[in-house]
Amino acid sequence: MTELPISASTLNWTCDDAEQELVARARHDAGAFAEIYRRHAHAIGGYVYRRVGDVHTTDDLVADVFLAAMRALPRYRNRGVPLRAWLYRIATNTVNRWAGRNKWRRLVRLEGNLADSGLDAAADADDPSLRADVNAARQALWSLSMKHQSVLALHYLEGLPVEEVAVVLGCRVGTVKSRLSRAREALRTKLQERR
Amino acid sequence: MLGKNDSVDSALDSLRSESWTGNTPNRAIEEKLMTEFHVQRTKGGIRRYRTLLIALAAVLVGSVGFAAAGGTDLITQWVTVRIVGTSGSGDDMTVDLMLTPVEDGTASGSAVIQSDGKNLALSVEQTDDGQKSLSVSIDAAGAEGGSTYEVSANTVTLTELKPGAASKLMDAAGRPDAETVKVEIESGAAVPADQLQGRDDVIETEWQDGDGVWHGMKLVPSPRANGRMIYTLLREAPGALPVLGAIQTNAAIAEVLDAYEDDGTLVVEATTADGADVVLEVTQPNTRSPAKSNAASRTADR
Numbered sequence: 001m002t003e004l005p006i007s008a009s010t011l012n013w014t015c016d017d018a019e020q021e022l023v024a025r026a027r028h029d030a031g032a033f034a035e036i037y038r039r040h041a042h043a044i045g046g047y048v049y050r051r052v053g054d055v056h057t058t059d060d061l062v063a064d065v066f067l068a069a070m071r072a073l074p075r076y077r078n079r080g081v082p083l084r085a086w087l088y089r090i091a092t093n094t095v096n097r098w099a100g101r102n103k104w105r106r107l108v109r110l111e112g113n114l115a116d117s118g119l120d121a122a123a124d125a126d127d128p129s130l131r132a133d134v135n136a137a138r139q140a141l142w143s144l145s146m147k148h149q150s151v152l153a154l155h156y157l158e159g160l161p162v163e164e165v166a167v168v169l170g171c172r173v174g175t176v177k178s179r180l181s182r183a184r185e186a187l188r189t190k191l192q193e194r195r
Numbered sequence: 196m197l198g199k200n201d202s203v204d205s206a207l208d209s210l211r212s213e214s215w216t217g218n219t220p221n222r223a224i225e226e227k228l229m230t231e232f233h234v235q236r237t238k239g240g241i242r243r244y245r246t247l248l249i250a251l252a253a254v255l256v257g258s259v260g261f262a263a264a265g266g267t268d269l270i271t272q273w274v275t276v277r278i279v280g281t282s283g284s285g286d287d288m289t290v291d292l293m294l295t296p297v298e299d300g301t302a303s304g305s306a307v308i309q310s311d312g313k314n315l316a317l318s319v320e321q322t323d324d325g326q327k328s329l330s331v332s333i334d335a336a337g338a339e340g341g342s343t344y345e346v347s348a349n350t351v352t353l354t355e356l357k358p359g360a361a362s363k364l365m366d367a368a369g370r371p372d373a374e375t376v377k378v379e380i381e382s383g384a385a386v387p388a389d390q391l392q393g394r395d396d397v398i399e400t401e402w403q404d405g406d407g408v409w410h411g412m413k414l415v416p417s418p419r420a421n422g423r424m425i426y427t428l429l430r431e432a433p434g435a436l437p438v439l440g441a442i443q444t445n446a447a448i449a450e451v452l453d454a455y456e457d458d459g460t461l462v463v464e465a466t467t468a469d470g471a472d473v474v475l476e477v478t479q480p481n482t483r484s485p486a487k488s489n490a491a492s493r494t495a496d497r
Contacts, residue, residue: 030232037228038220046215055217062217063224067231072403072453093457134213137206146458156207188203 019083027073037066040084043158044091050157051095051149053138061098065091088154088168096146140190148183155180400451402430402439402461412439414448414463424448428461428477440477448473 025032044065049058068090141149154165155176162176169176398414414426424447428439439461446467453464461477 030229033232034225034229037225041219041221041224042215045217045219049215049217050210050213053213058215058217059221059224062221063227066224066228068403070228070232072455093455096458130209130212133205133209137209140206141210152207157211184203187206191202191206 040087044087047091047158048095051153061094065094085167092150140187143190144186148186151179152183400454402454442475
């Protein structure tokens with residue numbers, strides 16, 4: 001067995017009593033669970049959207065994430081790790097499963113008519129060159145393994161420190177760092193192949 | 196981090212620039228969650244009750260082994276009791292559960308399972324004349340009380356469980372009901388002598404697959420001389436109780452916190468008896484034999 005050097009005390013995230021009290025209530029109180037959804041919907045939605053690049057798919061997957069969280073909430077334990085990390089983990093698994101099932105459909109869609117891709121919520125939808133950059137980047141990202149996609153998205157797109165990424169992915173900090181390095185190189189190769 | 200003009204950073208910057216402009220919180224999603232919440236809480240209560248009852252009585256047993264040393268029941272065989280048919284109201288129901296043994300060799304226990312909005316309570320009792328009686332109570336959702344049906348399983352005895360044994364649904368007066376319920380008692384593989392375990396040693400938990408479907412799972416320990424524990428993972432299913440794989444730990448597992456499938460890997464998060472958190476992975480969850488599984492485990496001190 002390998003000891004993981006991660007503990008709540010090493011994280012910047014706070015796991016306050018109020019949040020844990022909300023989690024406890026949400027096991028039995030629909031209103032409390034709705035509050036969890038409202039607090040985290042934007043962060044989780046943003047993460048999912050930056051992974052899948054489609055507004056409608058994001059809505060569906062965000063619903064799946066919180067439904068999965070609802071089902072798993074009775075087994076959620078306070079181990080000093082904030083609820084947000086737990087939700088990011090569920091979101092990562094949800095997106096990865098969706099990506100695995102839709103890999104070829106996604107690639108074909110981007111290769112084809114970009115106007116149908118649902119990317120109208122991009123930062124600057126009126127700028128064709130920016131749109132092309134985003135789509136090229138996304139296509140390269142999608143061609144990576146799920147582990148590489150996940151670690152890149154959590155760290156670079158969501159801005160989570162490696163310690164927090166390690167908590168979300170359930171692995172060691174060292175593993176996250178090495179995986180990030182390999183993922184960057186893999187992404188670089190894919191970007192070069194597409195030029 | 197590489198330079199500002201690095202192609203990787205440029206690509207990541209462009210993706211990061213995409214801001215989520217969806218409706219959050221989304222009213223439709225929130226309503227969907229609230230609807231599902233009430234469904235799940237109802238199921239959850241039933242599931243916990245079922246888990247508790249089954250954990251108390253565990254799973255068992257063709258012939259109940261009563262160990263001479265220590266006087267503890269040992270699991271000698273896995274069997275599944277299954278009811279297939281229609282309830283008195285004509286609704287389809289399928290109930291999968293485990294037969295429960297007691298120390299004197301009779302079976303007694305109950306489980307509550309929800310099926311199509313119905314609460315089904317089942318008990319297995321040994322009658323005075325040595326025959327076994329299965330009782331099924333069906334409480335229709337929204338209806339007061341409920342109907343109780345007696346399911347006779349006289350062709351099956353505790354020590355001679357026969358796969359596929361069937362019986363007709365009986366009404367309260369002992370008359371066969373027009374709507375029959377088939378009771379199947381399926382024998383699984385016998386437990387090897389060196390892997391016999393008491394019912395209290397079996398850990399009951401659930402596992403969520405890649406499609407979000409929950410499955411019952413049991414962790415059956417096999418202590419080893421060097422102090423390491425090997426747990427065989429069994430998936431609850433009619434009949435055979437397929438082996439999902441095997442995992443090793445340094446200390447006995449006290450509680451499973453979560454179990455889910457991640458990219459083809461079955462991940463089990465648990466705590467050990469000495470308080471440590473462990474993350475256990477079975478990389479080939481469909482392996483039939485634990486000896487062939489490619490299992491790995493690691494400990495997370497989180």
